[in-house]
Amino acid sequence: MEIPRLRILRSRVFTEKIIKSINKLTKQTNKPVKFMHVCGTHEHTISKYGLRTLLPKEIEVLSGPGCPVCICPAADIDKAVELGKRDDTIITTFGDMIRVPATKISLAELKARGADVRIVYGPNDAVKIAKENPNKEVIFFAIGFETTVPLIGYEIQLEPPPNFSVICALKLIPAALELLMSQSQLRINGFISPGHVSTIIGLKPYEIFSQGYKIPNVISGFEPNDVLLSILMLLKQVRDKNFDTLNEYSRVVKPEGNILAQRIIKDVFKPVSSPWRGIGRIYDGGLVIRERYSQFDADKKFDIKIEKSQDIPPGCSCHLVMVGKLYPHECGLFGKECTPINPIGPCMVSMEGTCSIYYKFHKR
Amino acid sequence: MSLKKESLNVIRLAHGAGGILQEELIKFITKNIPFKNVNNGIGVEELDDGATIPLNNYEKEIVVTADGHTIYPIFFPGGDLGTLSICGTVNDLLMMAAEPIALTSMIIIEEGFEFEKLEKIINSMNLIAEKANIAIIAGDTKIMPRGTLNEIIIATTGIGIKDKNIKVLDNRLKTGDEIIITGSIGDHGTALMASREGLNISTDLKSDISLLLEIHNAIKYEINNNFIHAMKDPTRGGIAAALNNWAMKSNVSIWIDEEKIPLKKQVTAICDMLGLDPYNIASEGRALIAVDPEHSRKVLEKIKSTEIGKDAEIIGEIKTQNPQRVFLKTVVGGTRFIDMPLGEPIPRIC
Numbered sequence: 001m002e003i004p005r006l007r008i009l010r011s012r013v014f015t016e017k018i019i020k021s022i023n024k025l026t027k028q029t030n031k032p033v034k035f036m037h038v039c040g041t042h043e044h045t046i047s048k049y050g051l052r053t054l055l056p057k058e059i060e061v062l063s064g065p066g067c068p069v070c071i072c073p074a075a076d077i078d079k080a081v082e083l084g085k086r087d088d089t090i091i092t093t094f095g096d097m098i099r100v101p102a103t104k105i106s107l108a109e110l111k112a113r114g115a116d117v118r119i120v121y122g123p124n125d126a127v128k129i130a131k132e133n134p135n136k137e138v139i140f141f142a143i144g145f146e147t148t149v150p151l152i153g154y155e156i157q158l159e160p161p162p163n164f165s166v167i168c169a170l171k172l173i174p175a176a177l178e179l180l181m182s183q184s185q186l187r188i189n190g191f192i193s194p195g196h197v198s199t200i201i202g203l204k205p206y207e208i209f210s211q212g213y214k215i216p217n218v219i220s221g222f223e224p225n226d227v228l229l230s231i232l233m234l235l236k237q238v239r240d241k242n243f244d245t246l247n248e249y250s251r252v253v254k255p256e257g258n259i260l261a262q263r264i265i266k267d268v269f270k271p272v273s274s275p276w277r278g279i280g281r282i283y284d285g286g287l288v289i290r291e292r293y294s295q296f297d298a299d300k301k302f303d304i305k306i307e308k309s310q311d312i313p314p315g316c317s318c319h320l321v322m323v324g325k326l327y328p329h330e331c332g333l334f335g336k337e338c339t340p341i342n343p344i345g346p347c348m349v350s351m352e353g354t355c356s357i358y359y360k361f362h363k364r
Numbered sequence: 365m366s367l368k369k370e371s372l373n374v375i376r377l378a379h380g381a382g383g384i385l386q387e388e389l390i391k392f393i394t395k396n397i398p399f400k401n402v403n404n405g406i407g408v409e410e411l412d413d414g415a416t417i418p419l420n421n422y423e424k425e426i427v428v429t430a431d432g433h434t435i436y437p438i439f440f441p442g443g444d445l446g447t448l449s450i451c452g453t454v455n456d457l458l459m460m461a462a463e464p465i466a467l468t469s470m471i472i473i474e475e476g477f478e479f480e481k482l483e484k485i486i487n488s489m490n491l492i493a494e495k496a497n498i499a500i501i502a503g504d505t506k507i508m509p510r511g512t513l514n515e516i517i518i519a520t521t522g523i524g525i526k527d528k529n530i531k532v533l534d535n536r537l538k539t540g541d542e543i544i545i546t547g548s549i550g551d552h553g554t555a556l557m558a559s560r561e562g563l564n565i566s567t568d569l570k571s572d573i574s575l576l577l578e579i580h581n582a583i584k585y586e587i588n589n590n591f592i593h594a595m596k597d598p599t600r601g602g603i604a605a606a607l608n609n610w611a612m613k614s615n616v617s618i619w620i621d622e623e624k625i626p627l628k629k630q631v632t633a634i635c636d637m638l639g640l641d642p643y644n645i646a647s648e649g650r651a652l653i654a655v656d657p658e659h660s661r662k663v664l665e666k667i668k669s670t671e672i673g674k675d676a677e678i679i680g681e682i683k684t685q686n687p688q689r690v691f692l693k694t695v696v697g698g699t700r701f702i703d704m705p706l707g708e709p710i711p712r713i714c
Contacts, residue, residue: 012623015696044639050698112374121638224696341384 009223010049018228019054025235032058034187035234036324038066038177039194040350041222047357049224059231062324063357065176066194068143069096069350070322071276075309076169077102080141082304083167084115090133092126093141095119100349103310107141123155123166130164139298141167147196149287150261153268156293165298168289172271173197174205175285181213186324190216190234192227195249200265202257206245214243221249268293277311277346278319318345321354328358335359383601383705387411406460412534413459413596414522423529427462429453429522438485438515441555442571443648445518446488451573451648452599453522454496458580459595459651461532461587462524467493468502470519475510485516496575527588536593537614541682542660544653546579546673547572548626549603553645554634565637569630574649579673582666583653591659596652601705604643606652607690608704618690620680620702644705654682 008014037043043063046052052061065071077100084091084107091107098107098117111117116136120126123140130138142152149170156166173194180186193206198219209215216237220230230248237244247253267290274286289297298304312319315333320326328334328347338344340356347353379389394400394408401407405416405425414429433449443451449469457464469489473482493500551572558565576597586592594614598606603625611618627642635642649672655663660678667673690702 010695012695012697047700048641049694049696050692050700051696053699054697108376109374112376224694224698228696341388 009221009225011225014225015054015228018225018232022059022228022232022235023056025232025239026056026058029058029235029239032060033189033235033238034060034062034324035190035192035231036062036064036180036186036188037192037194037220037227038064038173038180039192039196040067040069041196042066042192042194042220042227043354043357045222045224045227051224051227054228055231059235061192061231062188063354064180064324065276065279065322066173067347067350067353068145068148068171069094069100070318070346070353071171071176071279072097072100072143072169072346073275073277073309074102074311075275075306076141076143076167077107078104078306078309079298079304080107080139080167081105081110082306083137083139083298083302084110084117086137088135089137089139090116090118090129091139091141092118092120092129094121094143096350097141097143099343100346101313101343103308123152127155127158127160127164130161134161134163136163138164139167140164141169143169143171145171145173145194145197146200146265147194149269150200150258150264153264156268156289156296157264160296162295165296165301166289167298168269168287170269170287171274171276171282172285172287174201174208175271175282176276176279177206177209179279179282179285180323181209181215183323183325188215188324189238190218192230192234193217193219193245195219195221195226195253198247198249198253198257200258200261202253203245203247203255204257210243210245216243217245219245219247219249219253221252275311278322313344316345318347318355321345321347328355331355380600383605386600406533410534413456414462414524416460416526418528423527424525425528427457427460427522427524427526429456429460429524430520431456431522432517432519434514434517435556436514437556437559438481440559440571441569442552443573444485444488445516446485447492447573448648449518449520450489450492450496450498451575453520454492454498455576455597455649455651457522457524458576459532459597460524460526461530461592461595462526464496464498464522464524464577466499466501466523468504468521468523469500470504470506472506472508472513472517472519474508474513474515477516482516485518492575496577529590530588531590532587532592532595534594534596534610535613537610537616537618537654537682538593538656539616539682539684540657541593541654542657542678543607543618543620543680543682544655544660544664544667544676545603545626545679546576546651546653546667547647547649547675548628548631549598549647549650550631550635550642550645551628552648553602554631554640554642557638557640557645558634565634567630567634569628569634572647572649574672576649576651576672578670579651579667582670582673583663586655586659586663586666591656592653592663593656594652594654597647598650598652599646599648602642602644602646603652604641604690604702604705607702610652610654611690612688614682615687617683617686617688618680619683620690620692622692622695624677624679626675626677641705643702657681 126140269287317331
């Protein structure tokens, strides 16, 4: 079943048909348009398949703050680093996270100096490590958006062993989109919305953009033809001055989302005003663990004092790049002090960080 | 202390993963070596698969390669550390267009390692050495106290011989050359990743580990006549590292057609799942071969007639414009770069 579907979603024949329609609509629209996606995986698809090279020059696809690695505040990484320095501690986290520079050192450097920092593929692996190491404190450094949140909530509901706890740096997407809307200089003509997040939250949270802000919105899948089709659906709305929340990824995303997952999120976490690296504090932009599960909250369990943390190092422009205000090559550090090998800002770290991708395409 | 300086203080795992960091490490180690070659042969500076020692008054030169082998797990689907150490050594010699003659093997073992496991590894070494018709002529063993080494590592030196006038080198790619890959890519690295603890991916995927001898023999005529300009086995860093290496050293651009790259569907699926790029992932029984375009069809036919080369394809060509870069025409027709991998492939979250 999967294979013929993949064949269509990655087929050059279909791509050519979609591009033909996009070209036609672009002529009819007769103005440059800017669409923004807010998902690392969308940027991955766009870059991996070279989709920008297929689009007419009138269509610009901006990369928004859609990488949980990039927007994780330095203070949270500092916390993980501080805890990781203790002899009795194992820090577990997702692969991308360990290279991100924080105020002083990254988790990768901490690991190289002998601390026990382990890459896991999910919070269940971290719980397993906690069970296998009852004499150690096993801390899961939790980053991610709505997609990842239920998995972590579920593990907490299951009553993990007492030596397990979570640094909660989880964030919520719709709040960030709303913040972007309020930045008038951006003039975005449409959002390519993240399919994974929408699988959990459904379509409703996006309606404010189409109805309130009059910005078309298409929930998109992650294959190359998904993204191109979503761009076509956005263009059509721009031409017809129609503003809807449409679902291109209907084979996965249900309008109501995943109710069970939504219940888990609600039970374990509560939304709070929360800092995003480079963007600032966003109202309802993040989650904390509710009081009833506080024994698994590393913030409550350990008394960690973080001295002044530094999200954006001097000279770094990640905060402007992340919201589409500046192109990476316009930053003074780009390609000089700041490269993928020695990243200074967070956007140069993750494979999906905008600067890292630009480095590949415009530098050397 | 600045962030950057602090991060340069220690060796990280990524320094061994075949990417840019590894190149930096090698430069750091080799920059002050007083004598870097013998009789103006290929020396350490070329960073090729091996070195050559031209013999005065002879048509021949000696080819020497050095290789350290570590792997986790040491027994993996399709082979083990023993298979890897001999295949790796022989293949390095073959990629320099040499006839393998002999190798030395240095085995370093952690205290407490079981004899039964060692026996298995030695048996694999002997089996492959016999197949490759290569002698194991010297060796050494060291035992390290428990905890100072993870199980076992093997270091080998390969010795081969070749005609002085055969030049199969990383810097010899020419505009118009066509590039052949001898089989599906990324099988080894992906199979290993899937078999690692904690991933629980059940798959019948096996490492592609094998000797490239059969292919070498099939195209000997073209090698001897210098119709083959370069050969490389895409091990650590995958074809991305190998192709970028060529593009840099030969000052050309390489254009690859994604549709032509043989890729097993299990590899695609596992890499998609883990967010890995199969072009960065190691193969242990494949070769990239750059051929004069007049002979590429013939060479492809000959490779396809062998057992391990039956899935071979011409996947790209060499151009002059935009030198030192590798371009990919993607399956949907877009264009992007294939970049030098940065470090160890790690699964993504977003």
